[in-house]
Amino acid sequence: MASVESKTVRAASDQRIKSEVPAAGKMLRSRARSAGLDESVAAKIKEHQRELVKQKQKEGLKRFADGDSGKKGTGESAFKKFESYRRESQLPSRVDEQRIIVDQRAQSIVLPIYGYAVPFHINTVKNVSKSDEGDYTYLRINFVSPGQLSGKKEDVPFDDPEATFIRNISYRSKDARHFDELYNDISEMRRLVTKREAERREMADVVEQDELILNKSRPLTLPEVFPRPALEGKRLPGNLTIHQNGLRFMSPLRQDQKIDIPFNNIKHLFYQSSDHELIVIIHLHLKSPVLVGKRKTRDIQFYREASDVQFDETGNRKRRYRAGDEDEIELEQEERRRRHQLNKEFKHFAYRIADASEGRLQVDIPYRDLGFTGVPSRASALLQPTTDCLIHLTDPPFVVITLSEVEIVHLERVQYGLSSFDMVFVFSDFSRAPMHISSVPSSSLDDVKQWLDSVDVCVTEGAVNLNWGAIMKTINDDPYGFFEDGGWEFLQADGSDASDASESESASEFGSDLDDGDQESTEYSESGSDFGASEESEEDSEEEEISEGEDWDELEAKAAKADQKKRLERGGGSGSEDEEPRPKKSKGFSRR
Template sequence: MAELLQVVRAADGSQSPAVGTLPKDKHSGKFWEMATSAIASSGLQQLDVGAGFADLLARKDNAEILNHKKAAMLASRVMNDFVIQKIEGVIDEGKSVKHSKLAEQTEQVILSPTKIGVKLKDDNCDVAYPPIIQSGGRYDLKVSAGSDDSPLHHGVIVCSLGTRYSFYCANLCRTFFINPTPTQEREYGALLAAQEAVIAALALKDANQPHLVEKLSRNLGHGLGLEFRESQSALAAKAEGHKTDNGRVVRAGQVYNVSLSLTGLENPTAKDAAGKVYAMQLSDTVVIGEGGKAPEVATQACSKAWDKVSYMLADEVEEDKDPQQKAAVHAANGMPARKALRSDDPNHKSAEAVRKERQDELVKRKNEETLRRLTAARDGDQAVASSTGRKLSEVVSYKSVGEVPASRDLVIQVDPRAESVLLPVYGIMVPFHITCIKNVSHSQDNDHAHVRVTFNFGPSYEPYVRTAPNCVFLKELSFRSADMKHASKVVQEMKLLRSTVTQRDRERAERATLVTQDKLVTGKRVYKLPDLWMRPAMGGKGRKVPGTLEAHANGFNEVVFVMYRNIKHAIFQPAKNTMVTILHFHLINPIMLGNKKTKDVQFYSEVADVVQTLDNGRRNMYDPDEIEEEQRERERRNKINQEFQVFVKRVQEIWEKDFADMRLEFDIPFTDLAFNGCPHRSTVPMLPTVNCLVELSEMPFTVISLADIE
């Protein structure tokens, strides 16, 4: 310590060297005592540098400002989606609730914002001070005040919320009026104008409310940061220009709590003693912008407009009228007056009206999309090709006449090499490619056979022919033959050739639409899940055998590769009242399994034997063999579920580490919310998950993404 003090003396170089200290901060411990004693006995002049450090930390970087805005958003959402809804419900139903109880419920919502649908991590959310709810003539507008146990009064209600996100603070305060008087409306307008301008008492005089000057709070706000109140950045009524009363300049990047309040106001027309004295307060979190831009009000999502903070109770407005006047009002309104909250906003819309507007927008958009699609199809922009995936204009049987096989007999012939059929027409063998033939059939009539060949024809099959309106189409040909065996053989050959070519072209067309997948990167540590079956099964003959699912660095590997970045939904369905445990992957782009294209790949393991032994007939319910068999079945189910659970957890760790941008995670169906539905051919149990609605037990599978539902 002595060496450090010696360095301070040498660095200062003056006759009275000085050292900066923080005298307001009190600490404990041997090191603190030793340092304080050494500085005190060193003879160095001690200067308070707290103000300098406060000024240094007053400006926030972009990350800090983002945390302030998240805290402000949290306060606004809690005020709009919980506090206001709660107060309206209490007043509308005529219930009695304590200030402290409402404040406690509000604090729980701030600590767990997911309760109201705010997507912020609970661990990062906290309160800057306990929420303050005040009404009934007793108001203490300091943040150190608390909410008392008195019931909520239907008069003037002041609600203050202080929130933190990642330790950065925001503040929000709103005042609500039940059955306000015109005087209260004018006073609130003056306070709102002053708060928006952030000016001193002169603004209230200009607003024609001079009696409010002495009611105005001395401070107009303060800076916000890791500390809720940065005293070095206080805003006071003496502020002039861009300087506060302590002479410090307001700079870009600073965050302020602009708070104006009026206390000790009186309402002589109040019907009870609790409503004769009231207070008003408005507080918002403001971020100072760069380059002279207007400050950004981070809590502007919570409206301060008069029609949003004032309510009228219909029964109290009419309770002084005589029965004849009430009857007249009821007849004019068409409904009896009841206790309800009514906004003065003329543009107020009911939920039914908003829903109808939304439905009209969707219908209009769908009609426009359908019109564009049909118009494009009519103009040939979306021409539908043949079932083989090739246009007739692209099909060539023989490039020249010399390639046509020579035949002395005018009989139907099949040329598998050219994928064509030779048909005798007016004494000439005319070749037709097999893709031009739609169907072929034959029938027997006594000693003769009839062969009927139907062709694909018309603009609906080949749209390009619209450019040649004089085309003549051949629809079908019929042949009569005395050789019944030859006719039957030719028909079978044509059907076989057509089936082979159609399947090959369809597979080729499907493969052409596939998206190229990444190559599998083998990880240093490969997680495996053995004894699995896959659906849809790979084509091929032979006995089916179980496989092993491997999780690598960027994808899965069993018989096929499933890349992580191609997964849209990953679903883990443990065996619960079912015979199988399932891992299901719904893909973004389809892949080929054998000769079929699919967007769903499933791996499962059977947890119980489906076969039931019937050799001993009926057994006793207390049969020890049957009890032991059931016990083994439960153990096997638990073991397989545990293996799947461990595998899922390890894969999830890979996703969170290397694929965090995809926000991919395993969904588990809610079996308690299952319901029966018929997505395809049969009625099956439908299971909802967090992100989709699924049916994974029977093929074809059903995975409906909730994000795709309008």
């Protein structure tokens, strides 16, 4: 019995020693294998990216060979002319009074200049100011004119080089109350005109859609869905129906409000299930923005909540006959069935929309497994790749980036030791501002690079944030010269140098750790006999790093062997004078 126990103890100790010592070696070998695989994949990605950058350079040279700047809808700036009155008879009747008149109907002000009533359109007025000096009140009117040195932009050209422009004009009067009224009227008119002009520019890209052709028979309907953005008034559910050339959403309670979306204005059709989400979504990304209520939007989605509010049945009779968690399990199963049915209903309706579009639309479903978190606007969001896009549809503001419109993706702040990096999407239309996604976890770096490389998108990386406003201005000024000088190779060069430096630095640090671990026991055994050679040896021995895999008993045995070997070299003496003191126990170790 004792022999069996001793064999068992010996086997257990041998197994403990084997499990302690070779574990590091196995771990390092597995790390080396994975590092080798990562290096091979990284080399393939780097080679593929070089080819993509060269291809982009050739496409850019071919695209801008005719001198096209790449800006859409921009022409030479010209000095605008405004007309207040076509005939003198249209002037206000009070012009004979030689007073300043504010004409709201003509959006003009009439100023007396040398006895003449001179009208100025409100768009020619830059600003107006009022000041009091003694008994007089001064009213100063500044006009828009070219050649102003203090302006933000110097884009107002001279219509006629020999023309004379009035920069400002001042009036004074003792009637302070009248000047206060004039100042308020001119300022209010200027504010309204500026607001109207901003709204006009905002709605410039809103196009008039085709009229919806309704089905004479009963159309396919998805009932009780909510739109985003919501219509005016209270949030009410409605029905989404499929017609001959588009979709219509209308609430049975508010039939005066509706949303019509023709198929020819839909760019992408997305379906997102309620798995890991609170809502199930059918999302439409449009080619041209439309007005929903009073809001201009390019993304419209219809959703339904996947779970309802549940109430505890503590006071119900069901609780008397049931013990444990049967009711909670039943509620979970019921919610699971409801989610499954809801996903099936929305997915089926999304494919019916694609079928009704006669091949113009395809249902795009996000891949949640490939998703990563980032900050596209203000809050962190889960960004999920699809076949053609990178999207975030759960919460507004929505993110839909079409990969075919992306020129290059640059990864910023890619440094060893940082926990996150930034992504910059540069579009093929250089007039569009680049899209920034910040604070992407560094753990997603390899997955992001592999995904972008798999969809043939140029991806580069760098250690710092770049001034993309200045970069895009340089490209727009001379796009052909930009691609002729190498194009996007400057990003690839910076990224490769930074990555090579970080890799070499990390590799050297990792290699030095391995060398120290392999050579530590050898150096310790060879120099173990020198511990008592001097008075400073005891202090040095406490400061030396000792391997964590050896306890004090093993170190003491090695020291004894080293002492015996030294005595044999000196002649085998066993006296106390030749015997060197053994090293004191370190405070950081204790006998097991």
